[in-house]
Amino acid sequence: MGSRTGGGRNPRWSVPPGLRAEVLAARLRAARPPEFRGRLHDARTATVLGRWLGGALAVCFLTGLVSHYLQHPPGWLADHLPARPAWGYRLTQGLHVGTGLAAIVLLLAKLWTVYPRLFAWPPVRSVLHALERLSVAVLVAAGLFELFSGLLNIAEWYPWPFSFVPVHYAVAWVVAGSVLLHLAVKAPEIRAHWSRRSAGTLALPDEERDGPDRRALLIGVGAAVGAVTLTTVGQSVTPLAALDLLAPRHPGYGPQGLPVNRTAAAAGVTAATVRDWHLDVLGPRPYRLSLAELNALPQTRVALPIACVEGWSVGADWSGVRIRELMARAGAPRGAGLRVVSLEAHGAYRVMEMGRDYAEDPLTLLALRLGGEVLAPDHGYPARIIAPNRPGVLQTKWVARLEVL
Template sequence: MRLPALRLPVLRLPVVRPPSFSGRLHDPRTATAIGRWLGTALAVCFLTGLFSHVLQHPPAWLAPYLPPRPVWGYRLTQGLHVGVGLAAIVLLFAKLWAVYPRLFVWPPVRSVRHALERLSVAVLVAAAVFQVLTGLLNIAEWYPWPFSFVPVHYAVAWVVAGSVLLHLAVKAPVIRAHWRRRSAGTRALPDETRDGPDRRALMLGLGAAVGTVTVTTVGQSFTPLAPLDLLAPRHPGYGPQGLPVNRTAAAAGVTQAALRDWRLEVRGPAPYRLTLAELAALPQRRVRLPIACVEGWSADAEWAGVRVRDLLERAGARPGAGVRVVSLEVAGAYRVMEMGREYAEDPLTLLALRLNGEVLSVDHGYPARIIAPNRPGVLQTKWVGRLEVL
């Protein structure tokens, strides 16, 4: 007796196929056209960010020689850094849209060279997305991560720069072939001729998007466009005494008791102390200087106070001396700040007591703060308690 054969159900696994892309303009010509803009934006961000980092954290050998002129230098470079960085977000995602089908090529790795190329692209994309998105959150002063933003942002900027150079070296033949309207040969390729109008429309739309982002954010540093400052996190005219405030006295831990018994202490070969009334009785200077923040906003203001170099000379400082400034802040990365001799001796560098004709408000650094030309806002120390001759 033969038993009937058992028929077991056949388990059919779904076949995984790479996605197929029918959209046009995911081609080298489009990627090269967008890449020109994006590469320029990343270069501007890198150079202006490097300048900002050197001003905030100068190496010891360079600190005495940092220039206080032009007075608007930091305002311009940091305004460019943030403005171009916001535009780079649009350009970066447009570039990724143009090339994303290549992320799904099959097989994913065809050779050692191809594997290295894909690895370099992965590093470039990850680092660039990290930079623009964390930079965006930084200008909004929102830090949902456990690391310190400044050193990590600076380090990853070098990773982006290196990845871009490596990518350019690997893709040089493709970039060269598609840099102009006609490819390497004498005639345009068929797809370039067919897609020309669509590509021009894409680039015009991309330019309009970049222009819209720029016009609605750059007013925070370029004050003629301040009325259009709709998307930026700061408005240059909003805040006590007509200036924004990033860090309030309450956030810095500056108490009324500390201000009530305030004396300015100046340490040097001939140390001394001054009350606020005695400080106000010294010769006062008025200067008009911009204050520019690392978040990209800036604004002009009129400041009045005592020249720092006069205070240092009274303490017996020799020509060429620098100064260390100590704030009443309880804690903070910039509670102690140093200025090299170029800043300390500049006649525009003040221990300011008044802002726009009024006594400093407590959130703007009452009773005294530093204001110096071509200087990041985080180094314009508020609630100054002590000056030390270096």
């Protein structure tokens, strides 16, 4: 025992206290993160990429609002949603998905540019600096979640326990608010590096020397954005369908040349379900029609796109009976809306409502044929809704009942 407490002292504690502090300080200095001196991690590059990313996020956010309010309009807005232009939703949702995919590339490039700041030392310099870093963390986390959850949505893969639509909508507002806060905090730095002739940029001695490298990076990022866009936009811009390599839908693939998201089997609609089908129209003068009686009514043919929230859209020829004529026969007053009930056993859009602009539009049909042929089961046989400027999830299939509101 004596040898362990005397001559057997632990050499680690034999260092004098003063020297011990110096050794600890040296070790801390050695453990500090590396310094990043590359010009491509500078404020000028981050500002240029930030402009591109900001533009993509702005378009994505605004078109996302259009999509959300067309799908889930509050009561005060339902009767004021416009049915024209007929291709409006096709355009806005195509832009929404297209700019969202482009924003994924731009966000990753932006994060690569600024990631060395994660290793800044000390990590927090003041309370304001801590709040700034916290706001950036919220922005990055919300942005990554929003874009990648949207990517999984267009692939119709939902590996989470929550409902996608309300969460995606709520986080979109978090992203928008975080972007505005970030712009407010970083405004002086953004202004200083906005262009090559800005004050902060001119103060950089090696700006011209690093210009070619920066241009090469930006050209590479632009090429990546272009490649992603060209290989996905064909799902909504049909002249580019031949380049549609990465999109989840091809516009010409599916029964009767049209893609399908929800099949009759998935909706629980079988041959037995539609064997004795008839249409009930409820209003001041309710009535019932068989399929033969519907086919005997005056038929209208329209050319309308079917456009889905996943970004794909296809124009097609539809024929059937105008909704406003069916409503008038039921005694609907002018300006009435409509509730549509599907045969499907369950689903978030089994019951759909449309405002008066849609109900009165001459292009809105209870469609019985697609491309001159009777509707395929997966396209809603025996009858479905087709209306202008309308999300695909609201173009109700397997219609069983119309209710005048």
